[in-house]
Amino acid sequence: MMDWLVTPLRHIGARIINAIWRLGFILRFFAALLLVSGQSFTRLHLTLREIWFTGVLSLSIIMVSGLFIGMVLGLQGYEILQRFGSGDALGIMVALSLARELGPVVAGLLFASRAGSAVTAEIGLMKATEQLQAMDMMAVNPLARVAAPRFWGGVISMPLLAAIFSTAGVFGGWLIGVVVIGVDHGSFWSQMQASVDFRIDIVNGFIKSVVFALAVSLIAVFEGYDCHPTAEGVSRAITRTVVQSALTILALDFVLTSFMFRGLS
Amino acid sequence: MTTATGDELVVLQDVHFGYDPNHVLLRNIHFRVRRGQVVAIMGGSGSGKTTLLRLICGQHAPLSGSVRVMGKDLGRFTHAEKYAVRRRLGMLFQFGALFTDSTVFENVAFPLREHTQLPESIIRDLVLLKLNAVGLRGAAHRYPAELSGGMARRVALARAVALDPELILYDEPFAGLDPISLGIIGQLIRRLNDALGAGSVLVTHDVTESLDIVDYVYFVSEGGIVAEGTPDEIRAATHPFVDQFVHARPDGPVPFHYAAEPLAQALLGRAQ
Numbered sequence: 198m199m200d201w202l203v204t205p206l207r208h209i210g211a212r213i214i215n216a217i218w219r220l221g222f223i224l225r226f227f228a229a230l231l232l233v234s235g236q237s238f239t240r241l242h243l244t245l246r247e248i249w250f251t252g253v254l255s256l257s258i259i260m261v262s263g264l265f266i267g268m269v270l271g272l273q274g275y276e277i278l279q280r281f282g283s284g285d286a287l288g289i290m291v292a293l294s295l296a297r298e299l300g301p302v303v304a305g306l307l308f309a310s311r312a313g314s315a316v317t318a319e320i321g322l323m324k325a326t327e328q329l330q331a332m333d334m335m336a337v338n339p340l341a342r343v344a345a346p347r348f349w350g351g352v353i354s355m356p357l358l359a360a361i362f363s364t365a366g367v368f369g370g371w372l373i374g375v376v377v378i379g380v381d382h383g384s385f386w387s388q389m390q391a392s393v394d395f396r397i398d399i400v401n402g403f404i405k406s407v408v409f410a411l412a413v414s415l416i417a418v419f420e421g422y423d424c425h426p427t428a429e430g431v432s433r434a435i436t437r438t439v440v441q442s443a444l445t446i447l448a449l450d451f452v453l454t455s456f457m458f459r460g461l462s
Numbered sequence: 463m464t465t466a467t468g469d470e471l472v473v474l475q476d477v478h479f480g481y482d483p484n485h486v487l488l489r490n491i492h493f494r495v496r497r498g499q500v501v502a503i504m505g506g507s508g509s510g511k512t513t514l515l516r517l518i519c520g521q522h523a524p525l526s527g528s529v530r531v532m533g534k535d536l537g538r539f540t541h542a543e544k545y546a547v548r549r550r551l552g553m554l555f556q557f558g559a560l561f562t563d564s565t566v567f568e569n570v571a572f573p574l575r576e577h578t579q580l581p582e583s584i585i586r587d588l589v590l591l592k593l594n595a596v597g598l599r600g601a602a603h604r605y606p607a608e609l610s611g612g613m614a615r616r617v618a619l620a621r622a623v624a625l626d627p628e629l630i631l632y633d634e635p636f637a638g639l640d641p642i643s644l645g646i647i648g649q650l651i652r653r654l655n656d657a658l659g660a661g662s663v664l665v666t667h668d669v670t671e672s673l674d675i676v677d678y679v680y681f682v683s684e685g686g687i688v689a690e691g692t693p694d695e696i697r698a699a700t701h702p703f704v705d706q707f708v709h710a711r712p713d714g715p716v717p718f719h720y721a722a723e724p725l726a727q728a729l730l731g732r733a734q
Contacts, residue, residue, distance in 0.1 A: 322562075331559035334519060336548035337576045 226419050230348055233341035237349045243342070247350025251312035255358055258311055259304060263295075263362035266303060267369025270294055274370070275378050287380050288389035291370030296393060296402040297458070300363035302450050305409035307362075308355050309442030313417035316347050317438040320421025321431035329422075344418045351414030352407070359406035401457045408449055413442045469497045470530075471629045471661040472518055477527035479517055486525065487513055488685050495629070500655050500662040502672045504707065505682035511665045512633060514682060518663060519553060519631055520544045532628060549577055551629040552622030556637055558614040560606040566593065566617050567602040573624045592620040595657075596650060612643025616650065623654055629661050630654070636668040644668070648675050669708050673697065681707070683715075 237244045274290045320343060323329050329339040367389075374380040393399070417438050424434035477491040488510050495501045503511045516522045517529055520536045529536045531547055539547070560569050570589045574580060580588070593599040596616040606614055615635065622630060632651065636644050652675040655662045666672050673679070673693040681689040681696070681704050689696065689704045697708060706714030722728070 326562065327555050327557065327559035328561055331553070331555055334548060334551075334553040334555075335573045335576065336545040337573075338545075342576075 222423075223415065223419050226422070227415055229340060230345055230415075230418070233338055234345045234349065236341045237345045243346035244349050244353070247347045248354050251308075251316065251347070251350050252354025252358060255308060255311045255354070256361065258307055259358045259362050260365045262303065262307055263300075263365030264369040264372075266299060266362075267291060267295065267366030267371075268373045269369075270299075270366065271370040271373030271378070275374055275380065284380055285384035286388055287370065287374040288385035288387075289392040291374070292367055292389045292393050293398060295363040295366040295370075296398045298402075298450070298454070299366065300359045301402055301406035301409055302446060304359035304362040304406065305355065305413060305446040306443055308351070308358060308410075309413045309417070309446070310439055312351060312354070313413050313438050313442050314435045316351065316414075316417040317421040317424070317435050318431060320344065320347070320418065321424040321426075321434050324422065324424060325426040325428070325431055327426075340422075344422055348414045348418045351417065352410045355410035355413065356403055356406040359409075360403070363402070397458075401453075404457075405450065405453050408453060409446050412445045412449060416442050416445065471495050471497055471532055472663065473528075473530045474514075474517065475528050475530075477517065477524045477529060479513060479522060479524045483525055486685065488517075488682075490686055491517075491527070492687065493680060495661045495663055497628070497661050498656070498659060499677045500652060500664060500675060502664040502666055502676040502679045503682055504667060504669070504672065504679055506667065506707070509682045510685050511682045515631055515633055515663065515665045519551065520547065549625065550627055551631060552625070552627035553631040554615070554618050554622045554633065554635055556634040557611075558606070558618035560614055560618055560621070562606050564605075565602065566598065566604050566606070566609070569606070569617060570621045570624055573621065577625060588624070589620075592624055593617075595623075595654065596620045597646070610643070612639050612646065615639065615643070615647055619647070619650055619654070623658065626658055627660060628658075629663070630658075632662065632664045632666070634666055635664065636666055636671055644671055648672075651675060667707075669710070673708075 270291045271287065274294075275284055275287050278284050278286055278290065320329075323339075323343065329343065332339045332342060371385060375382050375385050420434040420438045420441075424430045472493065472495040474491050474493040477488065477493075478486055479488040479491075480486040491514065493503075493514070503514055505511045513522065517524060517536075518531060520529075520531070520539065523529075523537050532550060534543070534547060536544070536547070560566075561572065564572070567589055570592050571585050574585050574588060578585075590599055590602065593602055596619055598613060598616055598620070601609065601613065601617075606617070609617065619635075630651075635647050635651065639647060648671045651662060651664065654660075664672060664676060673696065676693060678692060679690060679696045680687050681701070683703050689699055689701045691699065696704060699705060699708070703715045705711070723731075
């Protein structure tokens with residue numbers, strides 16, 4: 198009789214319960230991952246290999262993207278600032294935008310697309326071809342041997358990539374602002390130096406990138422480990438990694454920004 | 463009544479298994495493997511033979527009954543104890559499950575590197591010896607993608623016996639192999655088992671090849687063991703399922719037709 202109302206409600210309820218159950222499952226997975234993480238550091242070469250694959254091989258996309266975003270900031274920032282006669286403050290605007298927001302957020306999004314998806318695909322394919330099961334049968338814990346080094350490789354790489362992204366961005370802003378448009382070289386750097394606070398801007402930006410790194414790496418490793426061991430299952434897991442990482446980064450960024458920069462004059 | 467002795471590597475006593483107690487997949491399973499024996503578990507697809515193998519290697523726990531592997535009750539094992547037993551057994555997966563991004567050499571070296579502190583020079587020698595035993599020493603530098611199905615299975619076999627296991631488990635070792643590879647794998651299973659003084663469990667539905675190399679056979683059908691015996695006893699068995707299976711008869715207890723309404727009724731029904 199009330200089917201038109203009950204069915205959608207039931208559907209929504211089931212989805213919410215499923216999402217909560219999955220969140221709990223991810224947290225249990227995270228706890229298990231931390232418990233077996235010792236090997237990632239006692240056998241450092243496993244983690245260094247992942248830093249190479251997820252970090253070093255992502256350098257080019259991170260540096261090029263940072264450079265272009267800095268150049269766009271230089272163009273747009275100068276155009277807006279000069280309306281108020283503050284063209285010389287371009288250095289501050291570029292540096293603060295990058296250190297506080299764009300560096301951690303855009304580097305996190307790029308990292309999720311470039312490295313997170315690769316980690317999910319690799320672990321997912323290992324699962325689909327029974328390689329994880331084979332390891333388990335050889336009394337080698339795949340969580341410790343495969344998942345944990347990839348997780349920590351991501352956690353270590355991403356904040357460094359975010360810092361490199363911001364540096365490339367500042368250089369891009371300088372290139373457009375100072376070299377192309379003609380903003381005073383001294384003003385650009387001195388105003389930046391005077392206004393960017395190490396603790397408030399740099400450290401907070403770094404904390405953001407560490408939090409995003411934890412989230413993206415956990416999602417990437419979990420989705421690979423949890424995927425259906427089929428071609429379609431792996432492909433869906435990769436999609437989930439990119440989508441969930443992007444949404445998580447943006448949501449966490451709002452929460453962290455509201456705590457870190459609330460009330461700053 | 464099955465009682466455990468020092469020579470028995472695997473003893474399953476009155477084992478019942480199901481993913482939930484209302485849907486029992488295996489029932490009343492009595493099964494044993496002695497040192498030096500190659501034992502086959504045969505049965506059709508979906509009969510429960512791979513599930514039985516997973517019970518033996520501790521991937522599943524029984525609902526009731528006991529699973530003793532190398533004298534220890536797997537049902538009461540902690541994770542660490544299970545891993546301690548697994549270090550003493552080797553498993554060959556149906557499609558090899560080789561690490562695709564590592565060379566043949568690295569694949570075979572993997573268990574040695576993970577579980578021993580041997581110097582690299584000794585690991586190299588051991589790996590080459592294992593590869594030589596399966597005839598693939600010359601392919602040590604190749605990647606799994608460059609190997610044929612039979613060669614990949616042989617590499618997986620070398621990896622499974624890298625730590626000289628006491629018990630070797632094979633999940634469909636003959637599936638999808640050409641007759642030459644099939645014969646090679648069959649002989650390797652027998653030779654490695656005898657050389658190591660181990661016990662082997664073979665899950666297979668390849669009758670001809672298996673009966674030539676095994677010492678004892680268990681036939682699984684519809685969740686239970688319906689027949690057991692030596693290869694000669696199995697060849698002479700009168701059990702309808704075993705007879706149909708061993709002689710590859712198209713019809714019998716396992717019907718040719720999947721359960722459906724009579725053909726005439728189905729055709730007339732559509733016409734109406």
